[in-house]
Amino acid sequence: LAKTTQPISMDSYEGQEVNITCSHNNIATNDYITWYQQFPSQGPRFIIQGYKTKVTNEVASLFIPADRKSSTLSLPRVSLSDTAVYYCLVGFQKLVFGTGTRLLVSP
Amino acid sequence: DAGITQSPRYKITETGRQVTLMCHQTWSHSYMFWYRQDLGHGLRLIYYSAAADITDKGEVPDGYVVSRSKTENFPLTLESATRSQTSVYFCASSDPGKSTSYEQYFGPGTRLTVT
Numbered sequence: 001l002a003k004t005t006q007p008i009s010m011d012s013y014e015g016q017e018v019n020i021t022c023s024h025n026n027i028a029t030n031d032y033i034t035w036y037q038q039f040p041s042q043g044p045r046f047i048i049q050g051y052k053t054k055v056t057n058e059v060a061s062l063f064i065p066a067d068r069k070s071s072t073l074s075l076p077r078v079s080l081s082d083t084a085v086y087y088c089l090v091g092f093q094k095l096v097f098g099t100g101t102r103l104l105v106s107p
Numbered sequence: 108d109a110g111i112t113q114s115p116r117y118k119i120t121e122t123g124r125q126v127t128l129m130c131h132q133t134w135s136h137s138y139m140f141w142y143r144q145d146l147g148h149g150l151r152l153i154y155y156s157a158a159a160d161i162t163d164k165g166e167v168p169d170g171y172v173v174s175r176s177k178t179e180n181f182p183l184t185l186e187s188a189t190r191s192q193t194s195v196y197f198c199a200s201s202d203p204g205k206s207t208s209y210e211q212y213f214g215p216g217t218r219l220t221v222t
Contacts, residue, residue: 043197043199043214045213046212092209093155094165096166097151099149
């Protein structure tokens with residue numbers, strides 16, 4: 001199971017774009033890259049998933065370079081409600097959650 | 108649309124007792140998972156199931172037993188609870204055959220305290 005490394009915490013202000021980078025040097029050929037969001041006392045919630053290049057949905061973008069050894073989650077114009085822990089995972093069905101990135105958005 | 112539910116939501120038990128945590132999903136998803144999350148840490152996979160009667164170990168399976176006789180249910184049993192099993196337990200389900208992603212849907216969690 002591929003291990004991921006991401007910053008422990010990040011701070012931002014409302015309206016700013018936030019980019020969280022994750023490294024996954026031993027990603028396997030059939031692994032997908034997935035990001036989850038978790039609020040206190042709740043289960044994680046799926047944000048976005050990709051295999052290569054760029055993926056965009058209504059809440060985020062995911063940038064994956066050609067070597068797939070890292071990925072960047074981009075949250076445009078964050079709000080206070082985006083304060084949460086963000087997990088980067090690589091895998092197929094068996095997922096390894098790291099410690100995540102604790103994002104704090106301030107007014 | 109009930110989704111995925113867990114019961115009980117809170118449980119206090121004593122060391123050595125057997126405890127069963129229930130997980131039920133209404134989507135007929137093929138895959139189901141059990142994770143534990145210790146305070147201030149990420150989730151760790153305990154067991155998962157690819158279909159009824161098919162289960163496999165995750166990262167931390169010792170001390171736990173699972174079964175899956177029906178697609179919609181995936182109970183997790185602690186055969187003899189220990190204090191180190193105090194944690195929040197999350198159940199999740201997914202069905203890659205019905206979607207274009209491997210998104211897992213998580214339940215609300217069960218907070219288990221072993222005294």
